[in-house]
Amino acid sequence: MGCSADELNPRTMRRVRDRGYRNHLGTVSELNIQPAVRPLDNLRLMTIDPALRQLASEIEDGAALPSPRCPDCGVGTVSFAAPTKFETAGMREARKHDAYDPDWEKGTFVMQGVCGAHTCQQVVVATGTWRVDYGTTGGYPESYADQFAVFYRVRQVHPPLRLMELPDDAAVNEALGGIAEGLLTAGAVLFTAPGLAATSLRGCIERFLSNAGISRKTAKDRFRPLDRRLVEWREKDADRDGIADLMLAVKWLGNTGTHEDSVLTAADVLEGARLLDEAFHRLYVSPAITAAAAAINAAEGPVTF
Numbered sequence: 001m002g003c004s005a006d007e008l009n010p011r012t013m014r015r016v017r018d019r020g021y022r023n024h025l026g027t028v029s030e031l032n033i034q035p036a037v038r039p040l041d042n043l044r045l046m047t048i049d050p051a052l053r054q055l056a057s058e059i060e061d062g063a064a065l066p067s068p069r070c071p072d073c074g075v076g077t078v079s080f081a082a083p084t085k086f087e088t089a090g091m092r093e094a095r096k097h098d099a100y101d102p103d104w105e106k107g108t109f110v111m112q113g114v115c116g117a118h119t120c121q122q123v124v125v126a127t128g129t130w131r132v133d134y135g136t137t138g139g140y141p142e143s144y145a146d147q148f149a150v151f152y153r154v155r156q157v158h159p160p161l162r163l164m165e166l167p168d169d170a171a172v173n174e175a176l177g178g179i180a181e182g183l184l185t186a187g188a189v190l191f192t193a194p195g196l197a198a199t200s201l202r203g204c205i206e207r208f209l210s211n212a213g214i215s216r217k218t219a220k221d222r223f224r225p226l227d228r229r230l231v232e233w234r235e236k237d238a239d240r241d242g243i244a245d246l247m248l249a250v251k252w253l254g255n256t257g258t259h260e261d262s263v264l265t266a267a268d269v270l271e272g273a274r275l276l277d278e279a280f281h282r283l284y285v286s287p288a289i290t291a292a293a294a295a296i297n298a299a300e301g302p303v304t305f
């Protein structure tokens with residue numbers, strides 16, 4: 001299973017093979033072009049940063065702030081300082097109203113973080129909106145106002161956070177069908193426009209299929225539906241059934257995101273990213289793990305890689 005050499009751009013694969021690229025997906029061998037056994041610690045899995053899920057939800061004041069993986073070095077994590085709240089003149093005016101209640105409070109905020117890796121120290125800025133509502137931390141409130149808490153919703157992070165660990169090598173990215181660009185776009189608009197992010201993930205599959213030799217267009221130069229392209233790719237190898245199902249689910253999320261009245265959330269997009277992550281894991285990482293196990297079994301003991 002996986003991509004055979006003839007399904008990928010030959011020029012790209014030659015470059016990849018000649019230079020022995022090593023990235024988060026492993027080497028070209030793990031890409032299943034030249035099956036070989038590799039030490040497992042060379043396999044860096046594409047994983048979805050759990051902090052992204054925290055950032056996709058409202059954060060109650062006093063809760064631990066998420067520590068996402070650094071968008072620059074990808075090694076350190078970003079520690080945020082407490083948010084700075086801003087409010088409008090209208091908000092200050094509203095407090096004078098007779099019927100004023102704490103849950104009228106709302107505004108914008110900014111919080112600044114820095115990567116903990118000493119050699120990086122990338123500054124990351126998050127911004128969004130805050131509102132006041134009943135707190136969820138429990139306990140017995142000492143006053144009426146004590147029942148309320150501030151909730152922050154992040155709308156933008158800069159530099160954009162990465163949805164998955166990306167290869168930083170253009171040749172490998174090209175071999176994967178340009179998914180790196182699509183993932184970067186999805187990460188950049190994740191909190192601002194989740195529908196757009198889901199559409200970007202769908203685009204990753206379109207690009208992947210094009211690079212795998214599955215034509216985008218019919219003989220009459222019309223665009224082919226993604227479903228049909230996926231079926232063609234699936235039928236080339238029985239092992240692709242489950243993988244194609246994962247990609248199909250990402251397609252459906254992308255279709256929903258494309259609609260103007262889409263109610264897709266950042267959490268939905270992260271679910272799509274998880275499915276895509278699993279699809280590529282099965283394609284590029286699992287075969288190498290299986291090969292390593294087979295080598296150990298054949299040797300009936302440890303293997304020197």
Ligand SMILES: [Zn+2]
Binds near residue numbers: 117
């Ligand atoms: Zn960093």
